[in-house]
Amino acid sequence: xxxxxxxxxxxxxxxxxxxxxxxxxxxxxxxxxxxxxxxxxxxxxxxxxxxxxxxxxxxxxxxxxxxxxxxxxxxxxxxxxxxxxxxxxxxxxxxxxxxxxxxxxxxxxxxxxxx
Amino acid sequence: xxxxxxxxxxxxxxxxxxxxxxxxxxxxxxxxxxxxxxxxxxxxxxxxxxxxxxxxxxxxxxxxxxxxxxxxxxxxxxxxxxxxxxxxxxxxxxxxxxxxxxxxxxxxxxxxx
Numbered sequence: 001x002x003x004x005x006x007x008x009x010x011x012x013x014x015x016x017x018x019x020x021x022x023x024x025x026x027x028x029x030x031x032x033x034x035x036x037x038x039x040x041x042x043x044x045x046x047x048x049x050x051x052x053x054x055x056x057x058x059x060x061x062x063x064x065x066x067x068x069x070x071x072x073x074x075x076x077x078x079x080x081x082x083x084x085x086x087x088x089x090x091x092x093x094x095x096x097x098x099x100x101x102x103x104x105x106x107x108x109x110x111x112x113x114x115x
Numbered sequence: 116x117x118x119x120x121x122x123x124x125x126x127x128x129x130x131x132x133x134x135x136x137x138x139x140x141x142x143x144x145x146x147x148x149x150x151x152x153x154x155x156x157x158x159x160x161x162x163x164x165x166x167x168x169x170x171x172x173x174x175x176x177x178x179x180x181x182x183x184x185x186x187x188x189x190x191x192x193x194x195x196x197x198x199x200x201x202x203x204x205x206x207x208x209x210x211x212x213x214x215x216x217x218x219x220x221x222x223x224x225x226x227x228x
Contacts, residue, residue, distance in 0.1 A: 004157075031214035043158075043203065043218045050214060091157055097214035102207050103148065104216060106157030 004107035006092050012113045018080040021110045024073055025094030033104060034067055034077050035091040043091075049075065082114045121204060125223040134191040136222040138204030139184075145207045147180055148216065149189050152201045161189075161202075196228045 005024040013019055025032050033048040047057040049069045057067070064083070069075040079086055089111050093104040122137045138147070146165045150158040164171045164180045164187065171178045177190040191198055201223050205216040 033215075035218075042220045045215065045217070048215055056215065093158075095214050102146070102214050102216070103160045103163060104158075104205075104214075106159070108157050 004092055004094050004105055006090075006107035006110050008110060009108060010111045010113075012115065013082055014115050015083055016081045017114075018078065019082045019086075019112060019114075021077040021090050021092075021112070023075045023077070023092030023107060025075070025092070026105055027073065029094035029096045029105070030072070031095045031097055031102075032069060032075050033093040033095075034075070035093065036088045037091060037109075038088045046077070079112075082112075084114045087112055087114050121202070121219045121222045123222060124220070125225070127225045127227065128194055130194060130196055130226055130228050132194055132226075134194050134198070134224055134226070136189045136202050136204075136224070138187045138189070138219055140187075140204075140206050140217075140219075141185065142206075142208070144182075147178075147187050148205045148207065149176075149178060149187075150203045150205060150218075152203065152221070154200070158203060191224075194224075194226045196226050198224060199226045200224060 007022045030051050034046040035043050037043045046059045047067045048055055052069045067077045089109045091106050091109045093106045095104045120139050128134055146163055148163045149161045151161050152158045162173045162176055162178050164178050175192045180187045201221045203218050203221045205218045207216050
């Protein structure tokens with residue numbers, strides 16, 4: 001299995017531009033998580049989906065952030081308009097929660113820089 | 116806010132020494148997991164311990180859990196330079212949030228050759 005795939009790996013954009021981050025979870029996993037990591041705030045859970053349905057979006061910082069999961073193999077995180085304070089590494093993770101384990105598998109991350 | 120709080124924030128040791136990292140949490144948990152993150156990479160799962168377990172081993176890793184004190188520790192024995200990374204504890208609550216994990220701030224471990 002290729003693991004969780006994220007694209008792009010790096011994104012540099014200017015303030016005010018729209019940014020779309022993409023994630024392909026591990027095949028068969030039914031939970032998908034979007035995290036943001038910064039030095040100041042550490043690793044923050046933004047939103048997570050179960051069977052393509054958003055379960056908890058309480059971590060989404062504001063209306064500029066939105067996430068979708070149109071099918072089991074694809075999710076997007078969109079920031080519109082972007083601001084310099086959105087600069088961070090964004091991780092996608094997937095899992096197959098069950099009685100045995102709810103281990104999460106992380107993608108390599110997208111490093112976002114907003115100028 | 117983060118559920119888990121790791122201690123220490125940073126740890127520097129020599130190769131061959133043992134490294135101990137601690138994690139405290141606030142609410143009831145179903146399980147506690149430890150993850151490792153190498154610089155510039157995603158997190159990788161190391162070990163999971165369930166709330167009804169007290170100790171677990173995996174290779175050079177030993178994890179303990181004390182639910183009465185709401186704390187866990189990760190011990191890495193005979194450390195190697197390749198163990199240099201950030202280590203995070205994560206708690207799972209179970210129930211309707213079954214798949215969700217809450218991560219701590221992490222401990223930065225540096226192992227000097």
